[in-house]
Amino acid sequence: MDIQSLLDFSRRETVRDPYRAYAYLREHDPVYWCSHFHAWFLTRYSDVFAAQADTQRYSSNRMQQLVDAQVPPEKRAQLATFVKLASEWMYSQDGRTHKDSRHLLGKAFTPRTIESLRQTIEAITDAELSALEPQTDLMANLFNRVPALILAHLYGIPREDALKLRRWTDCILIFLVGSLDPDVGPAQALKGVEEMYAYFADVIEQRRRQPEDDLVSRVLEASVESDSSTDQVLAQIVFILVAGYTTSADQLCIGLLHLLEHPDQFEALRADPNLVKPAIEEMLRFDSAGSFSHRVLNDDVSIHGVTMKQGDLVYLMRASANRDPAKFPDPDRFDIRREHNDHLAFGRGEHFCMGTALFRLEAEVVFTLLFQRFPELSLIADKTAIWRDNNLQFRGLKSLPIDLGKGAAQ
Numbered sequence: 001m002d003i004q005s006l007l008d009f010s011r012r013e014t015v016r017d018p019y020r021a022y023a024y025l026r027e028h029d030p031v032y033w034c035s036h037f038h039a040w041f042l043t044r045y046s047d048v049f050a051a052q053a054d055t056q057r058y059s060s061n062r063m064q065q066l067v068d069a070q071v072p073p074e075k076r077a078q079l080a081t082f083v084k085l086a087s088e089w090m091y092s093q094d095g096r097t098h099k100d101s102r103h104l105l106g107k108a109f110t111p112r113t114i115e116s117l118r119q120t121i122e123a124i125t126d127a128e129l130s131a132l133e134p135q136t137d138l139m140a141n142l143f144n145r146v147p148a149l150i151l152a153h154l155y156g157i158p159r160e161d162a163l164k165l166r167r168w169t170d171c172i173l174i175f176l177v178g179s180l181d182p183d184v185g186p187a188q189a190l191k192g193v194e195e196m197y198a199y200f201a202d203v204i205e206q207r208r209r210q211p212e213d214d215l216v217s218r219v220l221e222a223s224v225e226s227d228s229s230t231d232q233v234l235a236q237i238v239f240i241l242v243a244g245y246t247t248s249a250d251q252l253c254i255g256l257l258h259l260l261e262h263p264d265q266f267e268a269l270r271a272d273p274n275l276v277k278p279a280i281e282e283m284l285r286f287d288s289a290g291s292f293s294h295r296v297l298n299d300d301v302s303i304h305g306v307t308m309k310q311g312d313l314v315y316l317m318r319a320s321a322n323r324d325p326a327k328f329p330d331p332d333r334f335d336i337r338r339e340h341n342d343h344l345a346f347g348r349g350e351h352f353c354m355g356t357a358l359f360r361l362e363a364e365v366v367f368t369l370l371f372q373r374f375p376e377l378s379l380i381a382d383k384t385a386i387w388r389d390n391n392l393q394f395r396g397l398k399s400l401p402i403d404l405g406k407g408a409a410q
């Protein structure tokens with residue numbers, strides 16, 4: 001394939017499998033201007049690592065630039081509300097304001113609070129496993145459901161409402177980084193944000209009147225102590241769902257696919273279930289659901305002889321960094337026993353993912369129970385997995401048909 005096609009990030013083939021393009025860029029063009037995204041791509045581990053630590057020069061206040069990169073000037077005004085609301089998410093904040101927003105959620109995301117969810121996550125997963133048909137699409141019938149049901153429990157909202165959240169979170173996420181899907185554009189992203197805010201404004205109001213033992217009530221309690229406004233609470237409450245649902249569901253599904261595509265690795269895990277934790281880390285390194293992050297430069301920055309200008313958008317390509325041979329020996333090998341797996345799937349530093357412990361616990365429970373109950377599950381030869389190829393940042397599968405084998409209800 002010629003280089004131009006390889007690096008054409010508007011091609012669905014490149015989106016579906018960008019790893020060859022990343023390998024080329026890491027070696028030949030580590031500070032690459034991508035005209036499709038109107039953004040610089042940093043692809044080496046050391047550069048991504050350094051950029052995310054450098055919050056002085058790399059700002060997270062990125063929503064306006066992301067929208068400008070997707071939408072022509074004459075249509076930008078209609079997204080003013082989107083930009084305003086999304087700029088209040090902690091994800092888009094810097095410095096003191098960012099710290100305050102993280103603090104607001106701190107109580108709800110302590111390791112102890114998360115660990116206390118183990119039994120609930122087990123019960124949710126167990127019930128979902130019991131309902132599976134012997135041959136089933138595990139994306140639709142397991143991986144897309146468990147994270148939503150956990151979030152329903154955390155937020156104290158009805159299960160059926162939680163299962164519908166993805167129509168909002170997907171519209172927002174996929175639009176933000178250059179949707180290739182004609183059904184997901186600025187109008188859908190705006191509608192998604194507005195509907196989500198209306199729904200959760202209502203939940204907040206209910207919890208204010210009658211506090212419960214849930215995340216929203218805990219955040220509200222913290223907001224009284226820190227004198228934060230309802231808008232600040234709403235912004236972070238909505239953002240957790242945007243950050244946590246699509247990514248978790250997709251990462252579980254991607255992880256299982258890679259495991260089954262590497263039968264020796266699956267066999268090793270079945271023989272030694274204690275490998276489940278390193279296996280999850282390898283799934284995150286090998287193919288991260290949230291494959292990059294964005295920053296805006298506060299200053300001119302020069303790397304490897306290339307100068308990026310103040311105001312430019314920069315993409316920190318985590319998925320590429322995680323396959324950098326300078327950091328990971330034999331990086332294209334899926335190896336659940338890999339040591340020193342210091343991957344960047346959850347980011348680092350001030351914006352380090354707040355859902356890391358929750359995802360790790362969720363994945364540990366789901367894979368442990370899944371393999372205990374269906375030790376012989378396998379891909380189905382004539383029904384292949386279908387990847388989603390409508391955006392570069394959020395990787396995931398549309399469907400993963402699986403034969404559950406022994407243990408499945410007949």
Ligand code: HEM
Nearest residue numbers: 090091243244247248251290293345346347351353354355
């Ligand atoms: C496999 C699943 C997940 C992946 C790969 C992932 C990845 C990431 C990454 C890379 C960031 C940093 C973004 C940046 O630096 O710009 C981030 C931030 C964040 N994530 Fe996750 N995430 C996952 C699941 C979750 C879950 C389950 C939650 C919560 C329920 C969550 C909540 C957050 C929050 C609140 C932030 C913002 C932190 C900040 O800006 O200070 N994430 N995530």
